[in-house]
Amino acid sequence: MYQDRFKATLRFLVTSMALNGNEKAISKQAADTMHTVVSDQDLYLRFKTFAYELFPIILEMSQSINISLFWEFLSDFIRQYQAEIGNQAPIFMKAIVARVEKELAKCHAKGERNNNVINKCMHCIQTMIMGESNYLPA
Numbered sequence: 001m002y003q004d005r006f007k008a009t010l011r012f013l014v015t016s017m018a019l020n021g022n023e024k025a026i027s028k029q030a031a032d033t034m035h036t037v038v039s040d041q042d043l044y045l046r047f048k049t050f051a052y053e054l055f056p057i058i059l060e061m062s063q064s065i066n067i068s069l070f071w072e073f074l075s076d077f078i079r080q081y082q083a084e085i086g087n088q089a090p091i092f093m094k095a096i097v098a099r100v101e102k103e104l105a106k107c108h109a110k111g112e113r114n115n116n117v118i119n120k121c122m123h124c125i126q127t128m129i130m131g132e133s134n135y136l137p138a
Contacts, residue, residue: 007050010037014054017070018061031069038077051077051084059095063102071120078127093128096121 016030037043062074078085078092085092100121107115 003046003049006046007053010034010047011054011057013037014057014061017067017073018065024067027065028067028069031067031073035069035073035076038073038080044080048081048084051081052088055085055088055091059092062095062099066117068116068120071117071124075120075124075127078124089128093125096124100125 013030013034017027017034019027019030037047058074058077061070065071100118103115103118103121107113107118
């Protein structure tokens with residue numbers, strides 16, 4: 001019963017990160033809370049058992065969310081849950097690259113070279129390919 005409530009709360013927080021307009025403050029707080037959850041070693045074992053259930057939601061959200069806290073959450077999520085992401089890594093990578101392409105098109109249309117979302121996406125990609133990564137084949 002406790003685990004079900006925990007899952008429901010986290011699912012609520014994850015979906016709340018996509019809020020915008022008058023609810024953007026809620027979105028930022030949800031992203032900050034999720035960043036804390038994925039970074040907390042005490043919650044690791046509780047969260048990892050169903051992290052894979054959130055993958056489709058997180059990937060869909062990665063195509064539209066602009067708040068920095070979401071990208072910090074995603075970067076830590078990628079770093080902390082490598083084993084759980086496992087063979088889903090190419091899907092994560094494709095989604096993040098698609099977002100970079102989308103943002104680059106916007107930048108070029110405005111005569112700009114870069115933006116914060118591109119930088120955050122690139123950090124997520126770097127997280128996947130650097131350091132103690134289980135994402136790349138040997």
